[in-house]
Amino acid sequence: xxxxxxxxxxxxxxxxxxxxxxxxxxxxxxxxxxxxxxxxxxxxxxxxxxxxxxxxxxxxxxxxxxxxxxxxxxxxxxxxxxxxxxxxxxxxxxxxxxxxxxxxxxxxxxxxxxxxxxxxxxxxxxxxxxxxxxxxxxxxxxxxxxxxxxxxxxxxxxxxxxxxxxxxxxxxxxxxxxxxxxxxxxxxxxxxxx
Numbered sequence: 001x002x003x004x005x006x007x008x009x010x011x012x013x014x015x016x017x018x019x020x021x022x023x024x025x026x027x028x029x030x031x032x033x034x035x036x037x038x039x040x041x042x043x044x045x046x047x048x049x050x051x052x053x054x055x056x057x058x059x060x061x062x063x064x065x066x067x068x069x070x071x072x073x074x075x076x077x078x079x080x081x082x083x084x085x086x087x088x089x090x091x092x093x094x095x096x097x098x099x100x101x102x103x104x105x106x107x108x109x110x111x112x113x114x115x116x117x118x119x120x121x122x123x124x125x126x127x128x129x130x131x132x133x134x135x136x137x138x139x140x141x142x143x144x145x146x147x148x149x150x151x152x153x154x155x156x157x158x159x160x161x162x163x164x165x166x167x168x169x170x171x172x173x174x175x176x177x178x179x180x181x182x183x184x185x186x187x188x189x190x191x192x193x194x
Contacts, residue, residue, distance in 0.1 A: 002132060002180040009069030009182060010107060010132075018102040029063075032087065033194050036064045045096060050113035051120045053133045058105040060113055061096035063087055068090040077148055091192075095137045109185040111173035112137030118166060129173045132180070137192040139176050140169040 001009075033044035046064040049057050060115075065074065065084030068127070080088055087093040090154040100106040106113065113119070113134030122129060135141070144165060176184070 001128075003176050006180060006182075007132070010180075010185065011068050011077070013182070013185070014101050014107050014133075017108060022098050024104065025095055026099065032092065032095070035083050036087070037082070039083050040064050040067055042068065042142050047092075050134065051114060051116060051118070051130075052105055052113060053130060055115070055120050055130050058100070058113075060106075061100055062097060063093040065093050070076050072157070073161060074151035074154060075149065077152075083099075094136060095102070101136065106134070107135050109138050109188045111138055111169070111176065112141050122170070126174065128177050129170065134175055137188055139188060140172040142188065142191050143172060144149040144169070 035044070037044035042064055044064055046062045047059045048062075050060045050191055052058045063084075065081065065088050066079045067084075069079060071079050077085060077088065084093070096104055101108060109131045110132045111119070111134050118132060119134075147165065152162060154160040
């Protein structure tokens with residue numbers, strides 16, 4: 001299981017990598033935020049409450065990709081603006097999370113941060129997931145990279161997400177925390193890029 005010294009190593013790596021990447025992506029990020037604002041007629045920066053390490057609530061940052069309106073799980077891509085669809089396809093809408101990593105709310109690798117009503121309701125051994133910072137990517141994120149497509153095929157996407165996908169993600173993320181290594185984090189980062 002991940003130790004305090006390993007958590008410090010993980011945090012040091014996160015800060016270093018964020019400091020290297022932010023200057024590289026800052027100009028494209030600003031351009032993407034402006035395009036997103038023009039296209040969605042809202043702020044280009046999307047902020048939402050998510051459950052973080054130890055159950056602490058934080059604001060996750062993304063580039064706004066969806067038009068105004070009520071959005072249904074499993075149909076999110078249909079609400080996306082045209083440039084938003086491009087950003088979502090290549091996960092570029094996640095770029096602002098480099099700042100979440102730098103600020104200490106997230107790690108590059110870990111369980112994906114969920115909206116309230118999932119991770120905050122974990123009990124027993126499952127709460128081990130909350131021991132680490134949530135990640136921009138991770139084993140469950142990689143397995144469910146096409147989650148929207150899977151949910152779109154379901155009669156009841158909300159129920160399928162809660163009873164099938166979420167349950168599987170919990171098991172994957174428990175295994176990740178119990179078997180953490182620096183090598184595994186590097187592996188998941190490379191898998192996410194390539």
